[in-house]
Amino acid sequence: MIMNQLLKYFNDFCSRKGLNKSKPRDSVVNAFLQTEHHISSYELYNVLLKQGNKIGYSTVYRTLKLLTEAGIARAIELGCETHFEHDYKHKHHDHFVCNQCGAIIEFSSPTIERIQDQIARKFNFVSEHHSLIIYGLCQQCQKK
Amino acid sequence: MIMNQLLKYFNDFCSRKGLNKSKPRDSVVNAFLQTEHHISSYELYNVLLKQGNKIGYSTVYRTLKLLTEAGIARAIELGCETHFEHDYKHKHHDHFVCNQCGAIIEFSSPTIERIQDQIARKFNFVSEHHSLIIYGLCQQCQKK
DNA sequence: TATAAAATTGAACTTGACTTTCATTTTCAT
DNA sequence: ATGAAAATGAAAGTCAAGTTCAATTTTATA
Numbered sequence: 527m528i529m530n531q532l533l534k535y536f537n538d539f540c541s542r543k544g545l546n547k548s549k550p551r552d553s554v555v556n557a558f559l560q561t562e563h564h565i566s567s568y569e570l571y572n573v574l575l576k577q578g579n580k581i582g583y584s585t586v587y588r589t590l591k592l593l594t595e596a597g598i599a600r601a602i603e604l605g606c607e608t609h610f611e612h613d614y615k616h617k618h619h620d621h622f623v624c625n626q627c628g629a630i631i632e633f634s635s636p637t638i639e640r641i642q643d644q645i646a647r648k649f650n651f652v653s654e655h656h657s658l659i660i661y662g663l664c665q666q667c668q669k670k
Numbered sequence: 671m672i673m674n675q676l677l678k679y680f681n682d683f684c685s686r687k688g689l690n691k692s693k694p695r696d697s698v699v700n701a702f703l704q705t706e707h708h709i710s711s712y713e714l715y716n717v718l719l720k721q722g723n724k725i726g727y728s729t730v731y732r733t734l735k736l737l738t739e740a741g742i743a744r745a746i747e748l749g750c751e752t753h754f755e756h757d758y759k760h761k762h763h764d765h766f767v768c769n770q771c772g773a774i775i776e777f778s779s780p781t782i783e784r785i786q787d788q789i790a791r792k793f794n795f796v797s798e799h800h801s802l803i804i805y806g807l808c809q810q811c812q813k814k
Numbered sequence: 815t816a817t818a819a820a821a822t823t824g825a826a827c828t829t830g831a832c833t834t835t836c837a838t839t840t841t842c843a844t
Numbered sequence: 845a846t847g848a849a850a851a852t853g854a855a856a857g858t859c860a861a862g863t864t865c866a867a868t869t870t871t872a873t874a
Contacts, residue, residue: 546821546870568860582824587862606750606831606860622795635789638782645779646804651766654806660790662798690841690850712831726853731832750831750860 529559532598532614539596553579554589558599564609564630603657604630620658626667673703676742676758683740697723698733702743708753708774747801748774764802770811 536555540547557574558565565573571586590610593599600613604623609630619634638658646653680699684691701718702709709717715730734754737743744757748767753774763778782802790797 544821548822548869550823566860580824584824584863585822588822603749605747608861622790622793624795625798631793631795633789633793635785637785638789641779641781641785642802642804645777645782646766646806649766649775649777650809650812651768651775651804652807652812653804654769656802656804658786658800658802660786660795660797660800662790663796665794668794668796688850692840692851694852710831728834728853729851732851752831 532559535614536593536596536598540592545592550579550581550585551589551592553577553581554586555593558590558593558610559612561612563632564602564604564611566607566609570610604659618655620660622660622662622664624664624667625661626663626670629664629666631664676703679758680737680740680742684736689736694723694725694729695733695736697721697725698730699737702734702737702754703756705756707776708746708748708755710751710753714754748803762799764804766804766806766808768808768811769805770807770814773808773810775808 533555537547553574554570557570557577557579561570561573567587567590568583570590571581571583574581574586590599590601594601594610594613598612598614599610600616602609602611602621604621617634618639619632620638622631622633623629624631642656643653677699681691697718698714701714701721701723705714705717711731711734712727714734715725715727718725718730734743734745738745738754738757742756742758743754744760746753746755746765748765761778762783763776764782766775766777767773768775786800787797
């Protein structure tokens with residue numbers, strides 16, 4: 527999806543919520559939409575500072591929360607740290623985490639999704655969402 | 671496995687590491703071996719206090735780390751809190767977490783394990799361990 | 815456009831889990 | 845028994861997350 531469309535989508539979402547416009551928030555939204563893959567709130571905050579924005583961490587934090595609420599960002603709990611990635615029209619996926627270099631690699635498997643649903647049903651549990659992280663060694667680190 | 675055997679196993683582990691014996695540590699080990707399912711370090715600490723033990727949180731924390739190192743306890747990251755469960759000769763399993771009441775329910779599925787290994791291989795990733803948490807509603811909370 | 819009410823910001827603070835530090839106490843080999 | 849080494853636990857330090865509130869910015873209305 528094109529960034530302008532996402533921007534409009536988010537602005538509409540904010541209007542519906544009765545929120546005012548603000549430059550700091552816009553800069554966070556833009557920076558987030560330009561990220562690839564995962565980013566933590568602190569990482570995004572630092573990206574914004576490096577780009578020369580005058581911004582506080584709270585605004586980054588709050589905007590990421592808004593983006594998540596709007597369905598544009600998706601929060602992933604990695605240990606104690608939350609990472610955010612694009613959600614809108616991106617299908618669910620899971621993650622490999624390299625124990626050596628910390629790389630986070632996405633993957634998705636319809637089979638795993640299906641089996642998880644089966645198991646939840648078997649245990650009379652209603653599955654709402656899930657988190658699967660496979661820890662190990664990425665291709666680069668195996669060579670070393 | 672019988673508790674006395676686990677105790678011996680742990681004491682041998684400590685001997686090999688050149689650790690001295692200590693009463694506070696023993697009380698933590700005993701309390702942990704008597705738990706069922708998951709417990710956080712603070713929960714275990716409170717159990718010990720309620721039982722009338724004079725103990726500091728650090729000792730509980732350090733002993734759980736030792737137990738994990740020995741392969742008797744297994745650490746599970748649940749959001750920001752680490753829970754510990756019995757590991758020795760207990761097979762790996764995953765968890766449901768109820769979004770309503772917070773209940774943690776164990777399940778295991780050889781199929782899921784197998785497919786995870788397949789996928790890791792497909793992505794040239796060496797799987798060392800994994801964490802799968804399915805969030806949703808437990809049986810009780812569905813009724814409400 | 816001017817103004818006042820309402821929303822937003824961001825520095826600082828609070829929280830909660832985890833981890834370390836270090837003076838005191840306990841253990842253990844001699 | 846005694847002294848070196850290890851263990852303890854109160855207190856302090858981290859780190860990310862979440863909250864507070866005075867100051868600033870935005871917006872609706874005059």
